[in-house]
Amino acid sequence: ETGVTQTPRHLVMGMTNKKSLKCEQHLGHNAMYWYKQSAKKPLELMFVYNFKEQTENNSVPSRFSPECPNSSHLFLHLHTLQPEDSALYLCASSQGRTDGYTFGSGTRLTVV
Amino acid sequence: AQSVSQHNHHVILSEAASLELGCNYSYGGTVNLFWYVQYPGQHLQLLLKYFSGDPLVKGIKGFEAEFIKSKFSFNLRKPSVQWSDTAEYFCAVNAGASGGSYIPTFGRGTSLIVHP
Numbered sequence: 273e274t275g276v277t278q279t280p281r282h283l284v285m286g287m288t289n290k291k292s293l294k295c296e297q298h299l300g301h302n303a304m305y306w307y308k309q310s311a312k313k314p315l316e317l318m319f320v321y322n323f324k325e326q327t328e329n330n331s332v333p334s335r336f337s338p339e340c341p342n343s344s345h346l347f348l349h350l351h352t353l354q355p356e357d358s359a360l361y362l363c364a365s366s367q368g369r370t371d372g373y374t375f376g377s378g379t380r381l382t383v384v
Numbered sequence: 385a386q387s388v389s390q391h392n393h394h395v396i397l398s399e400a401a402s403l404e405l406g407c408n409y410s411y412g413g414t415v416n417l418f419w420y421v422q423y424p425g426q427h428l429q430l431l432l433k434y435f436s437g438d439p440l441v442k443g444i445k446g447f448e449a450e451f452i453k454s455k456f457s458f459n460l461r462k463p464s465v466q467w468s469d470t471a472e473y474f475c476a477v478n479a480g481a482s483g484g485s486y487i488p489t490f491g492r493g494t495s496l497i498v499h500p
Contacts, residue, residue, distance in 0.1 A: 274427055274429070305488070307490075313492070314388075314490055314491060314492040314493065315474065315490035315493075317487070317488065317489070317490075320487070328487060362427075362428065364428075366488075370416050370433070370435035370436075370478075371433075372418050372420070372430035372433050373418075373420075373428075373430070373476075373488065374430075375420075375427045375428040375429070376427060377426075377427045378427065
């Protein structure tokens with residue numbers, strides 16, 4: 273257990289479905305992130321939240337919609353995804369610039 | 385925008401061999417540098433980090449890295465690897481962004497396989 277909990281661990285969804293990924297941290301960190309990890313590609317930063325405010329949106333398609341209701345919870349709402357969106361989605365949190373990130377175990381998403 | 389380059393995508397070593405994984409970044413300002421490790425089937429975890437002071441930093445499990453500012457490098461080293469070091473290794477950089485926030489950027493990763 274890392275202190276960052278992601279649910280579900282695995283998700284299979286059709287292209288017309290709507291689903292949400294959840295991330296929770298109780299480390300007292302003030303920043304939370306969504307990353308996409310695909311095979312043979314660098315980790316792709318998707319969204320950054322600092323103190324619940326979205327500070328970065330890394331040109332992510334609108335079919336991915338983040339939500340950060342408080343500094344401990346982060347969601348990623350998914351709708352009308354494409355098969356190429358299949359990947360491991362990682363949530364991370366951090367306290368400050370000089371701190372490292374604490375990662376969750378990820379959600380393995382398969383779009384069929 | 386900053387970028388991180390890891391030169392070795394795949395490294396295969398025998399146990400007790402020495403390891404050096406290259407990492408270069410492109411950013412002209414103040415940076416904070418990290419190495420992360422992802423063991424098979426496990427989450428990413430911090431191996432070591434540099435933010436100021438001694439450019440030679442020591443991390444967990446006998447790993448160390450040296451920050452060479454003039455070369456924009458932060459190479460990871462271990463004098464004698466073990467089979468249990470088989471994992472994916474990621475170099476990462478925190479650089480400044482607008483509004484006082486910072487953007488973390490990761491390298492592509494290096495897959496290390498250690499044969500017993």
